[in-house]
Amino acid sequence: MKARVFVTLKNGVLDPQGKAIGHALNGLGFGAVGDVRAGKVIDLELHESNAEKARASVKEMCEKLLANTVIEKYEIELKA
Amino acid sequence: MKARVFVTLKNGVLDPQGKAIGHALNGLGFGAVGDVRAGKVIDLELHESNAEKARASVKEMCEKLLANTVIEKYEIELKA
Numbered sequence: 081m082k083a084r085v086f087v088t089l090k091n092g093v094l095d096p097q098g099k100a101i102g103h104a105l106n107g108l109g110f111g112a113v114g115d116v117r118a119g120k121v122i123d124l125e126l127h128e129s130n131a132e133k134a135r136a137s138v139k140e141m142c143e144k145l146l147a148n149t150v151i152e153k154y155e156i157e158l159k160a
Numbered sequence: 161m162k163a164r165v166f167v168t169l170k171n172g173v174l175d176p177q178g179k180a181i182g183h184a185l186n187g188l189g190f191g192a193v194g195d196v197r198a199g200k201v202i203d204l205e206l207h208e209s210n211a212e213k214a215r216a217s218v219k220e221m222c223e224k225l226l227a228n229t230v231i232e233k234y235e236i237e238l239k240a
Contacts (some may be wrong), residue, residue, distance in 0.1 A: 086201055101202060105221055112217065114205035121166055121201040122181060125194035137192065141185055 081126045083138045084157040087147045088119030122146060131158055161206045163218045164237040167227045168199030202226060211238055 089095050095117050102116035124141075128134045138156050147154040169175050175197050182196035204221075208214045218236050227234040 088201065088203070098202075101226070104225055105204075108221075108224060110217065110221055112207045113221075114207055116205070117203040119201045119203070121168065121199045122178075123168070123197040123199070124185075125196070127192045127194055137190065141188075141190055141193075144188060145184055146181070 081128055081131065081134050082159045083124045083126055083134060084159070085122045085124065085138060085142060085146055086119060086155040086157075087122070087142070087152050088117060088154075090151055090153050093151045119152075131160075134158060161208055161211065161214050162239045163204045163206055163214060164239070165202045165204065165218060165222060165226055166199060166235040166237075167202070167222070167232050168197060168234075170231055170233050173231045199232075211240075214238060 089098075097118040098116040101118060102113055105113045105116070124138065126134050126137070128137065135156060135158060138158075142154045142156070143149060177198040178196040181198060182193055185193045185196070204218065206214050206217070208217065215236060215238060218238075222234045222236070223229060
């Protein structure tokens with residue numbers, strides 16, 4: 081089973097990396113670009129076929145290591 | 161319209177960040193974790209309602225700025 085985890089800054093938290101990307105895109109002539117937020121994506125391969133167990137396990141990984149839950153939020157996507 | 165762009169290393173390219181995350185997870189007791197790959201996710205807000213135009217524009221952004229296409233690949237997801 082494969083899991084994809086998105087770790088992004090919470091909504092109120094300032095994102096200088098995203099701002100820089102947005103400015104660079106505007107400077108390159110992409111005027112239609114508004115707000116930009118940057119984050120991380122982590123693709124995991126899991127030796128676990130039970131989706132419920134896999135999700136619980138990935139959630140624990142996020143809380144313990146992958147995300148700083150003070151300023152970041154995470155989303156989990158599972159693929160068989 | 162919102163776009164989400166995933167930028168990840170191509171398959172043959174060594175990913176030390178992913179390896180480090182994998183080792184750390186194994187060390188924390190998550191033995192079911194196999195290969196780990198790390199990448200970036202970029203959320204863009206676009207002032208463009210035509211999905212086809214939006215996708216073409218985001219593709220151009222990826223080629224020009226967001227991804228280093230020598231070693232990275234990108235995926236684009238659009239949300240209304």
